Amino acid sequence: MILAADNSFARKLADYALPLRHARTEVLQINVGKLCNLTCIHCHVNAGPKRKEIMTRATADQLVDWLAKTDIPTVDLTGGAPEMIPDFKYLVERLKALNPPRRIIDRCNLTILLEPGYEDYASFLARHQVEIIASMPCYSPENVNAQRGNGVFDGSIKALQLLNSLGYGIAPGLPLHLVYNPNGAFLPGPQVELEADYKRELNEHFGIVFNKLYTITNLPIARFASYLKNNNKLAEYMALLNDAFNPATVNGLMCRNTINVSWTGEVFDCDFNQMLKMQWRDGNRGLHLWDIDPVDVENRAILTGDHCFGCTAGAGSSCGGALL
Numbered sequence: 001m002i003l004a005a006d007n008s009f010a011r012k013l014a015d016y017a018l019p020l021r022h023a024r025t026e027v028l029q030i031n032v033g034k035l036c037n038l039t040c041i042h043c044h045v046n047a048g049p050k051r052k053e054i055m056t057r058a059t060a061d062q063l064v065d066w067l068a069k070t071d072i073p074t075v076d077l078t079g080g081a082p083e084m085i086p087d088f089k090y091l092v093e094r095l096k097a098l099n100p101p102r103r104i105i106d107r108c109n110l111t112i113l114l115e116p117g118y119e120d121y122a123s124f125l126a127r128h129q130v131e132i133i134a135s136m137p138c139y140s141p142e143n144v145n146a147q148r149g150n151g152v153f154d155g156s157i158k159a160l161q162l163l164n165s166l167g168y169g170i171a172p173g174l175p176l177h178l179v180y181n182p183n184g185a186f187l188p189g190p191q192v193e194l195e196a197d198y199k200r201e202l203n204e205h206f207g208i209v210f211n212k213l214y215t216i217t218n219l220p221i222a223r224f225a226s227y228l229k230n231n232n233k234l235a236e237y238m239a240l241l242n243d244a245f246n247p248a249t250v251n252g253l254m255c256r257n258t259i260n261v262s263w264t265g266e267v268f269d270c271d272f273n274q275m276l277k278m279q280w281r282d283g284n285r286g287l288h289l290w291d292i293d294p295v296d297v298e299n300r301a302i303l304t305g306d307h308c309f310g311c312t313a314g315a316g317s318s319c320g321g322a323l324l
């Protein structure tokens with residue numbers, strides 16, 4: 001991976017005179033580890049049931065202690081399946097105790113809520129008013145099972161019905177958003193139209209309601225890059241992303257208002273950069289969250305690579321869906 005100023009993405013930004021720098025931090029995104037009950041083909045984390053990398057309680061405490069000294073309003077928990085780390089409930093309870101209160105997001109794969117040992121997690125999340133952003137790559141079983149594994153569609157439907165029964169997607173304090181990502185080497189369709197399709201199909205066939213649909217572009221890294229290479233589609237996909245570069249997306253890129261931190265506390269511009277080991281550095285020293293003063297983050301240059309074309313293609317892509 002070629003970093004900083006010498007990659008095609010950085011040159012494209014320079015051509016358009018668009019510097020990419022941090023603004024004020026609005027989101028602390030914590031990737032608690034790579035353990036997951038699924039092994040989806042598009043996974044940018046290479047997560048799975050055999051991964052051992054998970055956050056310890058000592059690291060969780062250090063992150064929350066750091067956060068307590070800031071006014072960063074949103075904490076976005078991701079993984080892996082974040083619920084699978086042994087201290088997930090402890091972490092949520094500590095975050096909920098912060099003053100001022102923070103918005104807490106759990107990026108949930110849905111099926112984990114039905115696994116043995118996790119049956120009470122949905123009610124735990126509801127009780128603590130944790131917002132759920134759930135992966136649901138299609139409203140039909142064929143596409144979901146092809147991308148995420150056999151039986152995942154039925155499990156996801158049952159979990160969504162369980163969440164609705166607890167008030168998710170209905171009560172104002174319990175937002176439930178779904179995430180669509182393409183089932184191959186193509187860009188997502190228009191978010192507004194897909195959201196209308198999802199709402200109609202999931203409600204008609206399964207009685208499910210939810211708040212918003214976020215469309216996310218697959219970035220060509222980790223397991224999805226392997227899938228592209230194995231199918232001789234990597235160059236074609238990179239050309240597609242490059243040709244679809246949209247300068248209007250740059251101002252809204254999530255790396256501008258997010259600090260991303262790993263299960264060990266290392267700091268990155270985003271979860272994709274984390275997977276590419278593009279850690280923030282001070283000279284030779286890799287930085288951890290507790291080395292950083294949030295005030296100093298503003299105006300910091302963002303590390304880029306060719307994978308960044310995935311965020312600026314078409315309507316743009318971020319953890320909150322399309323940018324335009």
Ligand code: SF4
Pocket residue numbers: 036037038039040042043044045046047048079080081109135
């Ligand atoms: S995409 Fe999400 S649910 Fe699928 S393997 Fe990766 S972390 Fe797990």
Ligand code: SF4
Pocket residue numbers: 253254255256269270271272273302303304305307308309311
């Ligand atoms: S991958 Fe996307 S979010 Fe991450 S640094 Fe590149 S443009 Fe920003």
